[in-house]
Amino acid sequence: MKSLKAQHHILSDTHEQIEILEHGINHDDSFKLIPFQQKMEEAGLFPLRPTGLEIFQINVGKMCNQVCKHCHVDAGPDRKEIMTRETMQQCLDILAANPSFKIVDLTGGAPELNPDFRWFVEKIKELDKHIIVRCNLTIILANKRFNDLPQFFKQHSIEVVSSLPFYSRDRTDRQRGNGVFEDSIKALQMLNAVGYGKEGSRLKLNLVYNPAGAFLPPSQEILEKEFKTTLKKDFDIDFHSLYAITNLPISRFLDYLLQSGNYEKYMEKLVAAYNPVAAAKVMCRNTLSIGWDGFIYDCDFNQMLDMKVDCSAHHISQFSDTVLSNRNIVINQHCYGCTAGAGSSCGGAVA
Amino acid sequence: MANHYYNAEDLGKFSSVGEYQKPMADKFFAWYGEVFAEGNLTAREKSLIALAVAHAVQCPYCIDAYSSDAFEKGWSEGQMMEAIHVASAIKGGAALVHGVQMMNKVKEIAM
Numbered sequence: 306m307k308s309l310k311a312q313h314h315i316l317s318d319t320h321e322q323i324e325i326l327e328h329g330i331n332h333d334d335s336f337k338l339i340p341f342q343q344k345m346e347e348a349g350l351f352p353l354r355p356t357g358l359e360i361f362q363i364n365v366g367k368m369c370n371q372v373c374k375h376c377h378v379d380a381g382p383d384r385k386e387i388m389t390r391e392t393m394q395q396c397l398d399i400l401a402a403n404p405s406f407k408i409v410d411l412t413g414g415a416p417e418l419n420p421d422f423r424w425f426v427e428k429i430k431e432l433d434k435h436i437i438v439r440c441n442l443t444i445i446l447a448n449k450r451f452n453d454l455p456q457f458f459k460q461h462s463i464e465v466v467s468s469l470p471f472y473s474r475d476r477t478d479r480q481r482g483n484g485v486f487e488d489s490i491k492a493l494q495m496l497n498a499v500g501y502g503k504e505g506s507r508l509k510l511n512l513v514y515n516p517a518g519a520f521l522p523p524s525q526e527i528l529e530k531e532f533k534t535t536l537k538k539d540f541d542i543d544f545h546s547l548y549a550i551t552n553l554p555i556s557r558f559l560d561y562l563l564q565s566g567n568y569e570k571y572m573e574k575l576v577a578a579y580n581p582v583a584a585a586k587v588m589c590r591n592t593l594s595i596g597w598d599g600f601i602y603d604c605d606f607n608q609m610l611d612m613k614v615d616c617s618a619h620h621i622s623q624f625s626d627t628v629l630s631n632r633n634i635v636i637n638q639h640c641y642g643c644t645a646g647a648g649s650s651c652g653g654a655v656a
Numbered sequence: 657m658a659n660h661y662y663n664a665e666d667l668g669k670f671s672s673v674g675e676y677q678k679p680m681a682d683k684f685f686a687w688y689g690e691v692f693a694e695g696n697l698t699a700r701e702k703s704l705i706a707l708a709v710a711h712a713v714q715c716p717y718c719i720d721a722y723s724s725d726a727f728e729k730g731w732s733e734g735q736m737m738e739a740i741h742v743a744s745a746i747k748g749g750a751a752l753v754h755g756v757q758m759m760n761k762v763k764e765i766a767m
Contacts, residue, residue, distance in 0.1 A: 476732070527699060528730075531700065
């Protein structure tokens with residue numbers, strides 16, 4: 306399967322995606338939803354303001370060994386956007402100068418496919434930051450040169466956050482591609498073998514669930530119990546926490562919603578499930594998202610819609626903690642995805 | 657009078673039954689919520705039972721609601737269809753087992 310970009314798909318144009326989100330499938334306002342801004346105004350949360358600069362999330366490139374059907378990044382083997390070592394160095398300079406950033410969250414694509422990934426991790430670690438790597442698991446088995454990733458992660462005390470949409474083969478492979486479940490299980494066993502995910506272990510292994518279809522995640526707490534019981538019984542796998550993440554109507558998931566005729570119902574479901582408690586705790590309030598080319602966004606979703614931060618510090622070359630701390634966070638209709646039900650963030654439910 | 661008996665949008669109006677009899681509706685919805693909460697059976701198990709019963713009572717609203725709910729709670733298409741076969745087998749069996757009553761009666765009156 307090719308990325309939307311490689312297919313020259315109309316949705317690879319972010320303006321088209323925003324038009325659909327704001328004005329409906331035919332751009333004619335025949336399908337109207339309450340504007341997200343209005344909901345935030347009612348909750349006293351508009352303009353949405355940052356609470357701090359704590360998490361520095363870096364998208365080191367869109368290349369991935371998988372082509373998942375729900376991917377909001379439209380990542381895949383054909384994506385060539387990769388962060389250079391020069392841009393990484395700029396990120397390191399910011400991290401060194403800003404101790405408020407305690408966590409560096411590395412994502413992609415498959416971040417490990419960036420040729421400077423290991424160098425970058427070592428340099429971040431020298432700054433004494435906690436590192437999260439969003440590892441898709443199958444990368445560990447994709448090539449011999451990645452087989453030692455569990456040891457590398459362990460050596461640098463990296464927290465591993467991995468997608469496993471379900472504890473059954475069928476549902477995982479439907480979303481992430483044939484054979485992904487089997488390889489993911491093997492990779493999890495390899496991570497367990499070096500000490501990841503074990504009870505009491507400092508080597509944190511957390512899994513990410515996202516729905517394989519046009520519906521919201523069920524209770525994170527209950528799902529975590531089911532994942533733990535089944536993965537232990539069937540595959541002797543241990544992990545720490547499960548993060549239930551809602552799919553946002555962006556890029557390939559938006560394409561799926563439109564193709565399957567679910568777009569309007571899904572949006573209505575998100576709006577109906579709007580939770581002001583979750584809205585107050587959205588991750589964009591303490592996170593900055595950095596693109597492969599160094600531009601700054603409020604979150605990874607805004608990044609994929611090319612909605613840069615609304616302040617003068619657009620790019621890491623212009624970084625200013627004062628300017629960024631005082632910005633208004635850019636919101637739009639897709640933000641309903643993070644405020645539905647128990648809420649959704651890169652760390653799972655928030656309410 | 658409406659020109660049809662079932663409208664998918666009516667499911668979303670279920671709680672409006674309280675408009676004509678609030679105390680009973682409140683009790684029903686509170687009880688309903690408790691029934692489907694985690695208990696000695698998980699909410700996930702209860703959802704599959706509800707799906708099967710929905711087919712047995714042939715309630716289109718319940719079928720829509722619990723097809724979504726059971727799938728969202730992780731039951732596979734195959735598992736959901738087997739649950740419906742269980743409901744159907746009980747319904748079919750319930751009819752067929754009365755064949756014994758028919759046989760008893762016929763034997764009573766036949767020469």
